[in-house]
Amino acid sequence: MRQPGLFHLASVAWATLCLFCASPVRAQEAPSRPLTVSGFVSDAASGERLPGAHVYAPDLGHGVATNTAGFYALTLPAHADTVQVRVSFVGYQTASLILMPVETRWRDVTLMPETSGIGEVEVVAERGEDEVASTRMSTTAITAAEVELLPALLGEPDLIKAIQLLPGVQSGSEGQTGLYVRGGGPDQNLILLDGAPLYNVSHVLGFLSVFNTSAIARVELTKGGFPARYGGRLSSVVDVTMREGNRHAYATEGSVGVVASALTVEGPMPGLRRRGAFIVSARRTYIDVLAKPFLSGRTSGQNFTSYFYDLNARLTFDATARDRLTLSAYLGDDVYGTAYTSTSLDGFRERFDGGATWGNGLATLRWSRPFSNRLFTTAALTASRYRFATTTRLAQTVPGLPETFQEAVYTSGITDLGGRVDAEWTPSAAHAVRAGANLTRHRFNPGVGTLRYSLADSAATAAADTLARLLTPESFAYTTWEGFAYAEDDWQLGNRLAANLGLHASAMRGGTQTYASLQPRLSARFLLTPDWSIKGSFSAMEQYLHLLANTGVSLPTDLWLAPTERVPSQRSWQAALGTTARLGRGWMVSVEGFYKDMQGLIEYRPGASFAVPGQDWQDKVEVGRGWAYGGELFLRRTTGRTTGWLGYTLSWSTRRFDALNEGVAFPYRYDRRHDVSLVFNHRFSDTLDLGLTWVYGTGQAVTLATARFYENGLLDPRQLARLDPSNPSGPIELPTLLHYGPRGGFRMNAYHRLDLALNWHFGGALFLKGGESTLSVGAYNVYSRRNPFFLFAAPGEGGGRVYKQASLFPILPALAYRFRF
Template sequence: MFTTTNAVGRLVCFVFLLGCWASFPGLGQAPPASPLARTIRLNNPTGTLGSVLAEISQQTGLSFGYSNDVVAAAAPVRIPAGPQTVKSILDAVLSARGLSYTLLDQQIIIRKKPAATKSKTITFSGYVRDAATGENLIGVTVVQPGTGLGTATNTYGFYSLTLPAADTVRLLVSYLGYQQAQWTASGTGNVRHDFGLPVATNELAAVEVVGSREEKIVQSTRMGTINVPITQIKSLPRLFGETDVLKVLQLLPGVQSGSEGQSGLYVRGGSPDQNLILLDGAPVYNAAHLFGFFSVFNADAINNVDLIKGGFPARYGGRLSSVLDISMKEGNMQKFHGEGAIGLVASKLTLEGPIKKDVASFIVSGRRTYIDILARPIIKAQLRSEGEEGSLGYYFYDLNGKLNWKVSPRDRLYLSAYTGQDAFYSNSRREAGETFDQSSSELGWGNLTAALRWNRIINDRLFVNTHFTYSQYQLDVGVDQSSRYRVNDELRSDRFSLSYLSNIRDLSLKSDFEYAPNPNHYIRFGGQFIRHVFRPGALQSNDNIGGVSSQINTVNRQLGNEANLYLEDDYRLSERLKVNVGLRFNSFVIAKKLYPSLEPRLAARYLLTEDWSLKASYARTSQFIHLLANSGIGLPTDLWVPATARIKPQQAQQFGLGAARALRFKGEDYELSFESYYKPMRNLIEYQEGANFLGNTETNWEDKVTSGNGWAYGGELFLQKKSGRTTGWIGYTLAWSTRCFPELNQGRLFPYKYDRRHDASLVIIHKLKDNLTLSGSWVYGTGNATTLAQGRFSLGNSQDNYQDYGGRNNYRMAAYHRLDLDLSKTKKKKWGEVVNSFSLYNAYSRRNPYYLYLKEGKVDAAGNLEESTYKQVSLFPIIPSFSKSFRF
C-alpha cells in the first residue's frame, strides 16, 4: 500500500493550490443560466416573425442568423400575452413553420428542420493533408458550423464524423498556420472526402507557441498534455547552434533538465527511465548525444511532438512519469525538397520527395558532428610534443529514413528507421628502441529503431493501424593495452584486454483500432505484444602479465515477454461534461514469473462557462523495466534491467486536479492553466552504497541493488500567448520529490537528487520584421540536492580520518538561472531561403554549479591543518554560436 509522507509539504502544496484557485475570478460560481431561459415580455405579441425576432434581440442582446430563403420575416405571428421564456417564444413561432434553431455563443442560428430520410445519419471520413507537400496533418479540427459537433484528425491525419442526415451538410476544417477550408456535401449516403489545406499566407501564423491544435485547452479532457510545433522549436535559442527538441520541452512546467546543458527529462519528480519516448511508435531507450548535451532527434526530420505528463490515456503504458510521442515526416508527395544547416559542432541535411507523385514518397535525413576532425591536428601535435603517436576524438551521427506508400484509397504503408551512434576513442604509442607502450580504448553507445506500419480504413467509422517495430540500445566499452620492456636484459611482453557490452532489444507487434460511432463517442481499443531481450552486462577480459595468463568471460542474458490490451472512450456526457475513461491490462512474464497489472484511467472536463473549465484525472501505471543509474555526470553507463522474481515492477498512481481558462486581451488570445498532482511510486531501485556497473563483475546485478518507494507532488501554472507578433509563455512549478529505501540513508526519507522546490521559465518569441525574429528564454530553478560530508572523525589512535556524511542529499547547490538569446534573419533566394541565426547561451555568464568537490586543507608553516572546503565546478560561461540553415 502507498503511504503518506511529509504532511507539511503537502499542506504547503494545498495552500498553493487554494491560492491559485482563489486568484481565478469567477471560479467556483454556479454556471450562468442559458440565455434561452431568460424571461421577457413582448411589447407587441401580434405582428410579423421579423418584428418578434427583432424585439427579442433588443431585450436580450442575442442576434439571429438565417437565410431569407428559409425564414419568411413578413409572416404574421400571434404570441400569448404575458412574461415568457425566450425558448417558449421561439418554439411557438418557429416549430409550426418547420424551422429549428441552435444557440451558438450569443447568436441563434435558424434553419429548416431536416427532411425525413431513409438514413438517420451520414458519416464523413477521409484524410486532411498539407496541400503543398501531401503530409498528413495531425489534430486538425473538422466541425459542422452552428452545431458544435466535430472531431479531430488522428496521428495519421484521418477523420471520421457522423452527423444527422440532411439534404446538405457543411463542414469547416481549421488548423493553426493553415487556411481554413469549407466543403458542402449533398445526399444521404456516407461520404469519403480528403482535404488539402494551403499554408496561411500570413507568415506570423507559422510561429505558434505550445499547442498547434485548434481545440482549446478549455475544451480538451486531457490533462498534462502539450503539443510542441516544430516551427517553435526552431525559433528558440540553441546551444552550439544545434536545435534540440528535448531542451525546448525542459522549458515547460513540470519538466526539468537535471544538470547544466543536459538534454535528459525529469518529469514530475520521476527519473529518466520513467519516460516512454516513442519515435514513429518504436521506443528509444537513450535519447542523448555527447554525454547528454544534445538529443538524438533531428528537428528537420520531425513532423509532430506530443508530451503527456499526466492523465495518461489507456492506449499508453509501460512508464510511470511521461510519454513523449514523436512522429517523423512522411516525405513530400508533390516535389523534391531539401533543407539543412551548418553549425559550430555539427551539420545536417534532409532530402525528401515523391517516388511516384501522389502515390509514394521518401525522406532521408542525416547529421554528424566534426569535433574530432577539427581537433585532430591539435591533438596529434600535442601527443608528438610528449613523445607519443596517436589520436583522441569523439563524434556522433544520426540517420533517419522513411518510405510512404498509398497502396489503395483505404490502405497505406510506412517503413521508417533510425540509427544513431556516439563514439569516443583514444589510442597512443610510445617507443624507445625495442621497447614500447601502446594503449587504445573505445566507448560507444547508440540506438537502432525500425517500424513497419499499415493503416487501413475498414469502414467510414473504423480505422486500424498495425505496426511491427524493432528497437535496440547498446553500450560498448573496449580497452587494449600492451607493452614490451626489459628486465635484466630479458625482453618481456605484457598484454591486457577488456570488452564490456550491455544492451536491450525489443520486438513488438501492435494493433490500434479507432471507432467513431457518433460525435459523442470516440472509442479506441487494441493490444500489443513485446519480446524483450536484456543483456545487462557481458564482460570478457584477457591478460598476460609477466608470463601469467588469466581470463574472465561472463554473460548475463534474460528474456521477458510483455503483453497488453486496452479500451478507452472519449465520451461527451453533456454539453458541459466530457470524460476520457479507459482500462488497460498489462502482463509481464520472465523466468516463469508472471506480473499482471490492471490499470484504470480517467480524465474529466467540466465547463463552468465557455471560457472556464475544471479538470481532474487519475491513472494507475506499471513499469516492467528499470534503469540502473550510476551516480555521476551523465556517462552512458546506465544499464537497462528487467523486473525479476526478486526485483518487482515499478508502480505508481497519479492524481490530478486543475483548471483552465481562455483569455482574450486587446484582441489577442491567451490560455491559462493550473494543474496539481500527487504521485506515489513503489518498487523503485537504486545501487547499494558503493556499488556500480563494473564493480565485482562476478556478482549478479540483482545483488547490487535495493528497492524502495518515492513520492512526488506539486502544482504547475502555465500562461501562454498563442498568436500575434509577440508570442511566448510563463511557466512556474512548485514541487516535492522524495525517496525512501530501507538500505539507504538508514531507512530515512531523503530528497531525490533532482528535487526542486521552485522552477520557473519565461519564453518570448518576437517578430521584429517578417524576416527577422528575436527570441529569448530565461529559467530559474532551486539547486540540485547532493551529499556532502559534514564533519570528520578518527577511531582510537588511528591516523586515518573518516568523513561523516550525515543524511543522503543533505545539501543544496546554489540556485540555477540562465538567459539565452537568439536572433534569426531569413533571406529569400531564387532557389529557396537561408536563415542565419546568432545565439547566446548563458547571456549574462552565470556560473551555475555542475558539481562540487572537496579541496583538502594543507598544513601551514606552524603545523596547523587548514580547514577543508568544497569548491564549485561550473561548466558553461557565456557561449556565442552561429548557424546557417537553408531550404530549397
Template structure:
C-alpha cells in the same frame, strides 16, 4: 497471475483478431446518418496533419485527426449544404461546403501560412480544443518554430524544448535528460515512430538523438496517460517523423559550429509514394588530432563524434490502406590515446547508440473504424575497451533488444462516443553485462589468463487496453480507460497489473474549463542510476526478486482562454505515489549485473506533489510562454538514511521558465529564454575523523555525512538570447542565418561540488574547503539553415 500468463496472451491475441469483425457487423450505421471521413493534409507536400480540428460551422459538433491525420464525422443525412471548418496552427483555416446526402470520403488540404523556414514551436493547437478536451498534463510540439529558441552551440534540439515546459525537471547543466513530476530517469517512455528509444542522448547528454529537421509531431504526457501507453511511470514522449514530400523533390539542412545536417525528400510515385532521408554528424574529431599535434605538451583531447541517420518510406496502397517503413540509427564514438608517443598504444575507446525500425500498416475497415498494425524492433548497446599497450585488454558491453507487435483501433461510434482499443505484445532481450579481460599479445612470455562473464535475461510483456471518450453534454466530457498488462520472465515468474485511467472535463464557460484525472501505471523494466551517464547504467527486467514498479497519480486543474483567445492559462495540481522504487544499498557494487544483483538493491517508495502554471501566447508578432512549477519529491528506503524519508535528487522547489519570440519587420526574429530553478539535493560531508594504523603512520581520513540529500546545490539560472535573419529568394531556395548566445550573462552555475585541502605553512592539512566546478560560460554560436 502465476500460471495464467499464457492464457492472458492468448486472450489478447483472440481479442485483437476477433473484435474488429464483431464491430464490422455492428457498424451498420442507421440510414439517418452520413459518414464524412478522410485525411487532412498539407497542400504543398501531402504530409498528414496530426491533431487538426474539423467542426461543422454554427454547431458544437466536431472532431480531430488522429496520429495518422485521419478523421471521421457522423452527420444527419440531408440535401442541405453544411460547412466544415478545418484549422491547424501555422495553416490557413479552410471552409468546405458539402451535401451530406450519403457517405463521403473527403481529403482536405490546408495551405501553409506565408512563412519562410518551417520550424518547431510549442502549442496545444486551438485554445478551444484545449478547453474542451478532458486530457490533462499533455503538451504538443509540432513542426513550426524551435529554431527561434536559443540553444547551446546553435544545434536545435527538441528535448531542450521539452525541458522548458512546466513539470519537467532537467538533469545537470546541458543534459537532455528529463525527470517528470518527481519520477526517475528510467520512468520516461520515449517512442520514435512507436519504437522505444532507450537512450535519447548524444555527447553524454548535451544533445538529444532527435534531428529536429525530421520531427513532425511530439506529444508529451505527464499525467492522465491514454490507455494505449504503458511500461513507464512518469511520462510518455511520442515522437512521429515526417512522411516525405509526395509532390516534389526537396532538401533542407544546416551548417553549425560543431555539426551539420542534411535532409532529402521527394515522391517515388507522385501523390502515392514518398521517401525522406536525413543525416546529421558532428566534426569535432577532425580538429582534435590537429590540436593535439600542435600542443603535445598540453593535456590531450579525445577524438569524439556522433551521427544520426533517419529514413522513411510512405506508400498509399489503396484508398483504404497505407504503409509506412521507418528506421533510425545513431552512434557516438570516443577514442583517447593516453600517451602521444607512438611507441605506447595504451588507449580507451567507447561506443554507444540506438537502432530502431518499424513497419506500420493503416487500414480503414469502414468510415468509423480505423486500424493500425505495427511491427517494431529496437536496440541499444554500448561497448568500451581498455587497451594496455597491445598487451592486455579489458572490454565491457551491454545490449537491450525489444521486439514488438501492436494492433490498435480507432472507432468513431458517434459524435458523442469515440473509442480506442488494441493489443500489444513485446519480447525483451537484455544482456546487462558482457565483459572479458585477458592477455592479447601472442609474443608474451607470461601465461595467458582470460576472464569472460556474460549475463542474459529475457521477458515477455503483453497488454490489452480500451479507452472511451464520451461527450455527455456540450459542457461535460468523460474520458475513461483500462489497461490490463502482464509480464513473464525467467524462473516461471509472472506479474499482472490492472491500470485504470479516468479524466473529467467541465466547460464552466466558453473561456473556462475545470478538469480532474486519475491514472495508474506499471513498469516492468528498470534502470537504477548511479552516475549521471544513462548509457552506463544497464536495464534489467522484473523477476522473482524484483517486483514491477507501479505509480498512482491524481490531478486537477483548469484551463482558461484570455484576451479573446490570444492567451491561454493552464493550472494543474497533482499528487503521485510511487511503489516498489529501487536504489542501491550503501557500498553496493553497481558496475555488474549477475544472478545476485538484487542483493545490492533496496526497495522503497516515493511520493511527489506540486502545482504547475503555464501561460502561453501563440498568436501575433510576440509569442511564447511562461511556466512556473512548485513541487516536492521524496523517497524512503529501509536501508538508506536510517529508514527516514529524504528529498529525491531532483526535488527542486521552484522552477521558473520564460520563453519569448518577437517577429520584427524585414524578416528578423529575436528570441530569449530564461530559466531559474532551485539547486538539486546532494550529499556533503559535515565533518571528518581520522583512523590510525597500529604504527601511527599517516591517518586515513573518513568523511562524515548528515542525512541523505540534506544539502542543496546553489540555485541555477541562465539567460539565452538570439536572433534570426531570414532571406527571401525568387527561386525555391529559402535560407536563414541564426546567431545565439547561451548563458548570456555568463552565470557560473555549479556542475558539482568538491572539497580541497587547506594546508598550513608546514604543508599539513588543517581543514577542508568546499569548491564548485562549473561548465559553461557564455557560448556564442552561429548556424546557417536552408530549405529548397
C-alpha cells in the same frame, strides 16, 4: 503471480463498469443513424499528412483531432443538413468548410502554411478549442518549427530541451537532456519515435539529444491523465512523429553549426505518381576534426576520435487509395576513442587502442487502412536496439619475438522486437472507441566483460586465459516477453460533460515470476462556457523495466533490467485536477494540481557501482517508494507576431527507503520547489525574428559530508599539522572516514539562465538564386551566471575544509546557418 489485493479488485470492478458503459451504445443512438464525415488532413504544399490537426464544428461544440496518420472521423447528429467545420494546425492557415453530411461521407482537407509573419492570421480553432473541449489533460504538443525558433546550446535546436521548458518537467543538471517529470526519474519516460521505443536519447554524455529536428514533424508530451493506449512507464510519454517527405517536389534542407551539420533530402518516390514519398536526414558532429590539430602529434602516432551521428529515414507508399505502408528507421551512435603507437630506438614497439561506442537503432513497418469512415486500423512491427561497448587493447612487440597483447571488452544493452495492432471506431456522435494489443520480446544484456591475453610463452598464455575465464562472469543475457491490451472510450455525456474511460491490462515474465496488472484510466472535462472547462483525471501505471543509473549525468553505462523476485516492477497512481481557458487572440491558460504515488523504485546502495565485476545487480540496490505533488501554471500564445509561453511549477518530490537515510523520507535529488520558464518569440518582419528563453529553478538537493574521522580519532586538521614537522602548512595524510549529513539535506544555489537568438531570413541558399536561408546568431547563458554543476570539498582558510561550487558553462556564443531549396 502477485496476489490480488484491494487495488486489483477495484481494477476488475472498473473493467466491468467500462463494459457496462460501452455496451448500450446502440440503445442511446437516435432513431435515425448519425452521420460520420471522415478524411485526411494534409499540407497543401508538400502533401504530408498532419497528425494532431483539429477538426471542430463550433455550432455543435464538438471536435476531434487527427490521429498519427492524419485521419479524422467527425460524427454529426442525424438531423444536421449543413455543418460549418474549421480545420486548424499550428503554423497553418485555418480552413473553413461547409459540410453536407447527407451527401458527403469522405472529405480530405489541405491546409496552407502561413506565409506572412507580420500580419496576424486569424486562427479561431487553434490549439485552444482542442485543449478546452478535449477530455485529455496534462498534454502539450510542440512542432519542430517551434523548436527551431528557440535559442539553443551551441546553436543546435534540441527537441528534448524544448520539452524541459514546459511546466512539470525538470532538466536535471546543467545542459543535460534528462527528463524528470512530476517527481519521476529518467527511466520513467516512454520515448517513442514513430511508435518504436528509444532507450537512450542523449549524445555527448547528455548535452545534446538524438533528435534531428529536420526529420521531425511534431512531439507530444503526456505527463498525466494517460489514455489507456499508453503504458509501460510511470511518469510521461514523449511521442515523436517523423516527417513523411514532400510528395510534390524534391527538396534539400541543411544546417551548419558550431559542433554539427545536417543534410536532409526529400521528395516523391520515383515512378509512383505522388503515391509515395521519402525523406532521408543525416547529422554528424565534427568535434574530432576541430580537435585533431590540438590533440594529435603530442605522442608519436597518436590518434584521437570523438564524434556522433544520426541517420533518419522514412518511406511512405500508398498501395491503394486506402492502404498505406510506412517504413521508418533511425540509427545513431557516439564514438570516442584514442590510439597511439610508439617505437623505441632498440626496436621495442607498443600500440594502444581504447574507446567506447554507444547508440540506438530502430525500425518501424506500419500498415494503416480506414475500412470505413467510422473504422480506422493500423498494424505495426517494431525493432529497437540500444548497445554500449568499450574496448581497451595493449599490444607489445619485442624484436625477434611474437607480438603479445592484453584486451578487455565490456558490453551491455537491450534489444526489442514487437508487434502491435490498433483500431479506432466511431459508432456514434457520443462515442469514439479505441482498442489494441501489443507484444514485445525484450533481450537484456546487463553487462558482461571479457579478458583476452596472448603472451610470448604458450604456457603463460594458457595460464593467463585460465585466470581470465575465472575472473570473467558468465553472460547474464536473458529474454523476457511483455504484452498488453487496452480499450478506451471517449464518451460525450451531453453538451457540457465528456469523459474518457479506459482499461490497460499488461503482463511480463520476470525471473520465475509473472507480473500482471489491470490499470484503470479516467479523464473527464466539464464545459463551464465554450471557452472554459474544468478537468480531472486518474491513472494507474505499471512499469516492468528498471534503469540502473549511477549518477545524475546521462551515461552510456546505465543498465536496463527486468523485474525479479527480489526487485519487483514499479507501480504508480496519479490524480490531477485543473482548468483550461481560451482568453482570445491566441492566448491559452491552464492550471493543474497533481498527486502521484510511486512504489518499487530502486536506488544504488551507498558505495555500490556497476563497475564491480561478477556481482549480482540485485545486491547493489535498495527498493523503496516515492511521492510527488504540486501545481502547474501554463500561459501560452500561439498566433500573432509575439508567441511563446510562461510556465511555473510549485512541487515537492520525496523518496523513502528502509535501508537509506535511516528509513527517514528525504527529498529527491531533482526536487525543486520552484521552477519557472519563460519562452518568447517576436517577429519584427518577414526577415527578422528574436527568440528568448529564461529559466529559474530552486537548487538541487544534495547529500554532503559533515565530518571526517581520521585513523586516530576525530581531529582538527590544524592539530594534525602540528604533529608532522615536515609538513607545517597542512595535515598529514591519514586514512579517513566521512560522516554524511541527512540525505538530500543540503541545497545547491538556485539555477537561472537567459538565452537569446536572433534569426535573419533571406532569399537564396548556398549562393543559389532559388531557395531560402536563415542565419542564427545567439548566446547561451547571456549574463554568464555561474550555475552549480556539482559541489566538492577543498581546504579552506585556517586549515578547515569547505565546499566549493563547480560550474560548467559561462556565456557561450551560438552561430548556425540553415538553408532550403
